[in-house]
Amino acid sequence: MLATAQADISPFPLLKIDAGVSFNLFQNIGLGAAGFGLGAVILRSSGLTFRLAGQHQQWNDWNAGENRWLLAMEAGPLYGFDAGAGLVRRVPVFGDEYRSPLVWSSGAAEWNFLYRLRWKFIQRENWWLRAGLSSYDRFTAHNPQQLPIEADGAYRLKDNLELVGLVSSAIVGLSGGLASFHEIEFDIGVRRAF
């Protein structure tokens, strides 16, 4: 189980900064993941944004970690849709250096594609719901065996305070025409705007 803290800052209209840190509470106890991203808005009307992000994830019980660079072009929301596509370089780190976010070479490194397509299909004054596919987020870049699906939403509790929730899973491709579902994850939290 994870506990996370996340922040989104926009110091200038054309610059987005996001950061987050997560902790594992029961398995692999301690720091779980950290992520930092920079987004440059190229076209404000469509929300077209070039995003560069770094992620570090670690599994303390296994002496294993993974560092990732993500490059993505994102667009939206436009008519309720937002989309993204890009590449991730994932660098697994095993042994003594697994905690280091600075290790960027490994024989087990690989390139994977990133993609995102989500639709905010209900937008009301105090709440909204969205569903779609997303192979990456602030802490994660899924591998190509998974087709991650998710539904999230928010409910405004006060002027600047929202209750947010997410349920996600993945369709896992096993072979041509054969797939199964990955485990289902639930996230719940609050978001405050300053």
Add this chain to the structure above:
Amino acid sequence: MLSRSSRPQASSFKLRASIRGLRFAVCGFWLVFCACEWDFWAIATRPTVEDRVRENLSGEPPAHGPVSVNPDSFRFAVFGDPQIGHDYRSSLARFTQETADRHIDFFCALGDLTNDATPDEVDSIKAQLDRVGIPYYATIGNHDLFQTDGWQRFKENYGPSCYPVVIANRIKLIFLDTADGTLGPTQFDWFESELQDSRFTKVVLTHFPVFDGDRPIMWRLASDAERVKVQSLLERYEVFAWCAGHIHGLRHTQVDSVHYLTCGAMAPGTLDYGNPGYLLFTFANDSLSWQFVELN
């Protein structure tokens, strides 16, 4: 730009489009279901990897014993995916000749023994494997499992799907059940306990690949966390090789001292890569080596 009054119309259009799409999807799935001979209820309620591993570790079905070989020099072959279908064709007849020519002591078949695991296919592949005439070990693949009574038929013919075998007190073969594309927590714990024995050269044999180079193809263990954990264990316990089937052809990458191999396939017809073939492991002079043998 939409006026306020036109917004509900736009919403209702989206709803109609969604329902039409849903109808197409339902019809499509129904056609696929009708076209297949599969019993989807039986497949959906199949034993999970946790169920199968617990059954294996309980001693039922009983584990395989070691084969008898010359402890100073022996050879074994590894291949995946004979995947025989309705016509019962495979490359095993050619492989049978190889076992005599190359003095192979035993072989390992890494799942997808049949395409649909029908009783006739199961009987045919069992007869073909027996006809090779040397001892062998097998583990289960997704094509063997995702069928009516798939697990039942596999264990009746081949025994457990995850088990260790020590050959001549020299090498330890660890067979894993990855037919679901996952190991699961119980098998992970058991796997790590098996790896801790440092007396032997260790080779892992299973159906799903775990690593496939810098630009990997799609069909590997699906969980990010499981893959990282597997690779960290292989490195920590100095495993010689992770040998997998599933992908029809030879693939090889090496990370530090660990060889990641998809070992070639005995499947009939066109393969994903190259021609049918197998891995030939040779133990001699206290060391283990491998080569790929193509069946021309």
